[in-house]
Amino acid sequence: MRxxxxxxxxxxxxxIMAKIFAVTIILxxxxxxxxxxxxxxxxxxxxxxxxxxxxxxxxxxxxxxGISFLAAQIILALFIWRYSSRRKDEKIRTFPGGATGLVAAxxxxxxxxxxxxxxxxxxAWAKVYFTPPGPNAMPVQAQAGQFAFYFRYPGPDxxxxxxxxxxxxxxxxxxxGLDTSNDPDAKDDVVTAELGVPVNREIxxxxxxxxxxxxxxxxxxxxxxxxxxxxxxxxxxxxxxxGKYEIVCTQLCGLGHYNMxxxxxxMSQEDFDKWMKEQAAxx
Amino acid sequence: MHDMSAQAVHxxxxxxxxxxxxxxxxxxxxxxxxxxxLALLAVFIGMVLSWLMRIHLGWTNAAIPGLQxxxxxxxxxxxxxxxxxxxxxxxxxxxxxxxxxxxxxxxxFGNYFLPIQVGAEDMPFPHFNMMSFWVTFVAFCVTxxxxxxxxxxxxxxxxxxxxxxAVGAVAxxxxxxxxxxxxxxxxxxxxxxxxxxLNFISTTLDMRCKGMSLWxxxxxxxxxxxxxxxxxxxxxxxxxxxxxxxxxxxxxxxFFVASNLVxxxxxxxxxxxxxxxxxxxxWFFGHPEVYIAIVxxxxxxxxxxxxxxxxxxxxxxxxxxxxxxxxFLSYMVYGHHMFVSGMNPISSVAFSFPTLAxxxxxxxxxxxxxxxxxGSRLRINSASxxxxxxxxxxxxxxxxGFFLAQPSLDIMLHATYFxxxxxxxxxxxxxxxxxxxxxxxxxxxxxxxxxxxTLGKVHFWFSFVGAYCIFMPFHYLGMAxxxxxxxxxxxxxxxxxxxxxxxxxxxxxxxxxxxxIFLYNLIxxxxxxxxxxxxxxxxxxxxxxxxxxxxxxNFGGKLPVVYHDPYQYGVExxxxxxxxxxxxxxxxxxxxxx
Numbered sequence: 001m002r003x004x005x006x007x008x009x010x011x012x013x014x015x016i017m018a019k020i021f022a023v024t025i026i027l028x029x030x031x032x033x034x035x036x037x038x039x040x041x042x043x044x045x046x047x048x049x050x051x052x053x054x055x056x057x058x059x060x061x062x063x064x065x066g067i068s069f070l071a072a073q074i075i076l077a078l079f080i081w082r083y084s085s086r087r088k089d090e091k092i093r094t095f096p097g098g099a100t101g102l103v104a105a106x107x108x109x110x111x112x113x114x115x116x117x118x119x120x121x122x123x124a125w126a127k128v129y130f131t132p133p134g135p136n137a138m139p140v141q142a143q144a145g146q147f148a149f150y151f152r153y154p155g156p157d158x159x160x161x162x163x164x165x166x167x168x169x170x171x172x173x174x175x176x177g178l179d180t181s182n183d184p185d186a187k188d189d190v191v192t193a194e195l196g197v198p199v200n201r202e203i204x205x206x207x208x209x210x211x212x213x214x215x216x217x218x219x220x221x222x223x224x225x226x227x228x229x230x231x232x233x234x235x236x237x238x239x240x241x242x243g244k245y246e247i248v249c250t251q252l253c254g255l256g257h258y259n260m261x262x263x264x265x266x267m268s269q270e271d272f273d274k275w276m277k278e279q280a281a282x283x
Numbered sequence: 284m285h286d287m288s289a290q291a292v293h294x295x296x297x298x299x300x301x302x303x304x305x306x307x308x309x310x311x312x313x314x315x316x317x318x319x320x321l322a323l324l325a326v327f328i329g330m331v332l333s334w335l336m337r338i339h340l341g342w343t344n345a346a347i348p349g350l351q352x353x354x355x356x357x358x359x360x361x362x363x364x365x366x367x368x369x370x371x372x373x374x375x376x377x378x379x380x381x382x383x384x385x386x387x388x389x390x391x392f393g394n395y396f397l398p399i400q401v402g403a404e405d406m407p408f409p410h411f412n413m414m415s416f417w418v419t420f421v422a423f424c425v426t427x428x429x430x431x432x433x434x435x436x437x438x439x440x441x442x443x444x445x446x447x448x449a450v451g452a453v454a455x456x457x458x459x460x461x462x463x464x465x466x467x468x469x470x471x472x473x474x475x476x477x478x479x480x481l482n483f484i485s486t487t488l489d490m491r492c493k494g495m496s497l498w499x500x501x502x503x504x505x506x507x508x509x510x511x512x513x514x515x516x517x518x519x520x521x522x523x524x525x526x527x528x529x530x531x532x533x534x535x536x537x538f539f540v541a542s543n544l545v546x547x548x549x550x551x552x553x554x555x556x557x558x559x560x561x562x563x564x565x566w567f568f569g570h571p572e573v574y575i576a577i578v579x580x581x582x583x584x585x586x587x588x589x590x591x592x593x594x595x596x597x598x599x600x601x602x603x604x605x606x607x608x609x610x611f612l613s614y615m616v617y618g619h620h621m622f623v624s625g626m627n628p629i630s631s632v633a634f635s636f637p638t639l640a641x642x643x644x645x646x647x648x649x650x651x652x653x654x655x656x657x658g659s660r661l662r663i664n665s666a667s668x669x670x671x672x673x674x675x676x677x678x679x680x681x682x683x684g685f686f687l688a689q690p691s692l693d694i695m696l697h698a699t700y701f702x703x704x705x706x707x708x709x710x711x712x713x714x715x716x717x718x719x720x721x722x723x724x725x726x727x728x729x730x731x732x733x734x735x736x737t738l739g740k741v742h743f744w745f746s747f748v749g750a751y752c753i754f755m756p757f758h759y760l761g762m763a764x765x766x767x768x769x770x771x772x773x774x775x776x777x778x779x780x781x782x783x784x785x786x787x788x789x790x791x792x793x794x795x796x797x798x799x800i801f802l803y804n805l806i807x808x809x810x811x812x813x814x815x816x817x818x819x820x821x822x823x824x825x826x827x828x829x830x831x832x833x834x835x836x837n838f839g840g841k842l843p844v845v846y847h848d849p850y851q852y853g854v855e856x857x858x859x860x861x862x863x864x865x866x867x868x869x870x871x872x873x874x875x876x877x
Binding site: 014015017018021024025032035036040041042043044058062064065066068069072073075076079080083084086088090092093098099102103105106107110111114115118121122123124125129130145146166168169170171177210211212213215217219222224225226227228229230233246248250251252253254255256257258259 | 364365366369438439440444445446447450454455456458540541542543544545546547548550556557558559592593594597598601623624625628629631632635636639640642643646647649650651653654655656657658659660661662663664668671674675678679682683685686688689690691692693694695697698699740747748751755759760762763764766767768769770771772773774775776780783852853860
């Protein structure tokens with residue numbers, strides 16, 4: 001008799017815990033969705049010509065992922081709520097349609113949708129990586145090193161002087177290893193610590209690392225690309241809004257990694273010309 | 284399949300001495316417990332490291348009392364330096380991925396239960412098995428020893444990207460001796476896993492008892508088998524990669540270092556190596572590795588849920604095919620770690636589609652779990668709570684994969700906390716929940732005593748709510764562009780995110796502290812727990828047909844004969860609503876099966 005009572009109260013306790021569990025899952029699921037729906041923490045507005053497609057792809061993926069997430073968590077919770085209180089004499093039942101139905105649902109409702117999403121997303125990727133820079137794109141070199149970025153403009157001759165790794169010397173501020181006395185192309189090169197660009201002008205960024213792996217990440221530009229030691233990598237973008245934006249390193253490069261940053265300064269053409277003159281005077 | 288029942292002879296006699304019994308044991312059960320013990324040690328070290336990192340991220344300039352004793356140079360006055368943060372981060376990832384997530388669900392549980400579940404007395408190569416554990420133990424010692432040499436452990440992260448990991452001390456503290464010890468430790472670890480995988484594969488294929496066809500293997504046995512297939516190929520690639528990395532340090536080679544690199548104003552003597560080669564080799568291992576961590580958990584969770592639901596999964600075979608599909612696809616997707624690495628952008632698209640395709644087997648597995656709950660008689664206990672928690676975590680971590688599988692979105696999310704949130708939920712927390720589910724479920728079998736259910740449930744609630752509080756906000760941080768692997772957030776745009784980091788730190792401290800409830804329960808129940816019956820969960824597979832704890836030779840000298848599929852629940856039989864796998868009793872199904 002006492003044992004039977006203990007068994008029933010144990011069963012009741014189990015039902016209560018299952019119901020609390022179900023409610024908790026639903027609260028966590030909804031609670032997780034709130035900051036997304038309210039845009040509490042989001043990337044800053046896009047300032048590039050290609051970013052709109054990425055943003056659109058992001059929201060479509062969020063819709064798909066969000067619906068899958070909420071649906072799966074809520075159904076899981078409902079089943080825990082419903083089927084933890086069934087007694088021993090109740091018959092085990094099978095989900096209508098069985099495994100076949102679920103496999104079909106997984107393939108059609110989730111698998112194909114996600115594949116289609118991916119196929120559309122290739123457009124955004126292609127815009128960044130499969131289209132070459134236009135003929136009027138302005139070439140700028142970006143060099144990453146522990147723990148700073150340096151940028152180089154070719155100057156009036158439009159040519160970059162060759163880099164001599166053995167001449168790189170931070171002490172004399174020869175960050176690019178230029179030999180201005182022997183290389184005529186290097187003479188008018190302008191090296192800066194800030195990436196100044198004119199607004200609405202396509203930039204062809206020629207990236208190389210002088211030491212280790214680094215990365216170039218500007219959230220507002222919707223751009224992230226690793227620097228690969230020993231490999232020249234290039235990237236092109238057009239900034240459409242003037243302002244200063246942080247460039248940060250996203251590839252672990254050593255103890256100062258957290259502090260490796262520079263600024264992207266998007267200026268009007270006149271401001272840019274003025275800035276370039278000042279920079280050239282400082283060389 | 285061989286008829287092993289006629290061959291009820293031991294490969295080795297029961298040991299008598301202490302050393303052979305508890306230290307250099309050939310018994311798969313003792314080896315399984317040794318692996319579990321090693322994982323337990325590693326997980327608590329890894330957790331404390333994460334605490335220290337979290338405190339530093341929330342309160343960067345705060346002194347952590349006593350930290351200076353751990354490393355006077357890394358934390359002068361208890362305030363962590365940026366390099367020490369990275370060193371702790373590297374060791375946290377390394378210990379957790381290798382010595383916890385690979386060791387516990389696969390090597391520990393698999394060693395203990397695979398031979399029993401297939402109906403064997405031991406694994407076919409007990410000496411290899413013993414060696415696999417001790418090699419892993421040496422790997423652990425070598426890896427951890429980097430804390431005590433030179434300028435400490437490496438700071439290149441658990442992925443140890445070259446050339447940071449390959450050029451030596453010039454790249455930073457810990458990048459000399461520490462990095463070599465790391466690579467040596469991991470190479471040795473690979474040897475242990477290769478030996479273990481060979482044993483698992485041959486146990487599954489050759490040691491099954493009479494009547495145990497492959498389809499009659501429990502889902503756990505299938506999961507370990509599939510994991511060992513992955514382990515055999517993945518670790519076989521990581522090991523040479525680590526050896527090449529060591530050679531770059533000690534033999535003057537340049538496998539991973541390009542020409543003309545200038546570090547600290549010094550032109551490096553290397554030439555001709557490839558930076559991306561390391562990433563390809565590492566991720567060729569690394570992506571299967573995340574399935575090595577999670578597939579055993581899928582097996583354990585299925586096994587635990589079935590006995591809690593009192594019904595088999597909607598389809599045994601579909602689950603197995605889906606796990607096989609995961610394993611197969613895991614080799615074709617590794618490039619999604621490298622979308623913006625400088626690899627050819629066409630390759631990024633080519634790696635994107637198999638990655639998206641992984642959604643299909645993963646969704647099938649989740650839907651089979653959830654669909655099987657329908658119409659069941661679900662029992663709620665610590666084991667089933669953790670198993671259900673696993674399902675919830677796996678879904679939450681899985682959907683963020685929709686984003687990361689797409690190169691165009693990876694431009695925004697790569698190397699942010701979004702990735703950290705994704706992999707922690709889907710392969711770390713989920714896998715740890717699988718370990719907990721397995722522990723609560725099998726503890727009575729292993730020790731002959733029950734764990735305390737009340738403490739188990741308290742542990743579950745803290746862990747479930749806590750894990751969400753820690754890892755869900757990581758996704759929000761990532762979407763706002765918060766970069767990972769930063770020891771402090773000095774950039775202007777990250778300043779407003781620091782309160783979120785503080786919240787996460789508090790959640791991590793509380794959730795971590797709750798893990799000591801588990802540790803207490805484990806130790807207390809081992810000695811003072813209520814005596815466990817042979818089959819406390821009224822389960823059907825072979826481990827529940829033998830005494831708790833099992834005798835040395837598992838089946839008392841006579842191998843079992845199997846008559847049924849592994850999960851005969853929801854039936855009418857003399858024992859109740861289930862029939863043991865080795866019971867010759869005819870089954871009358873009362874399930875409402877289509």
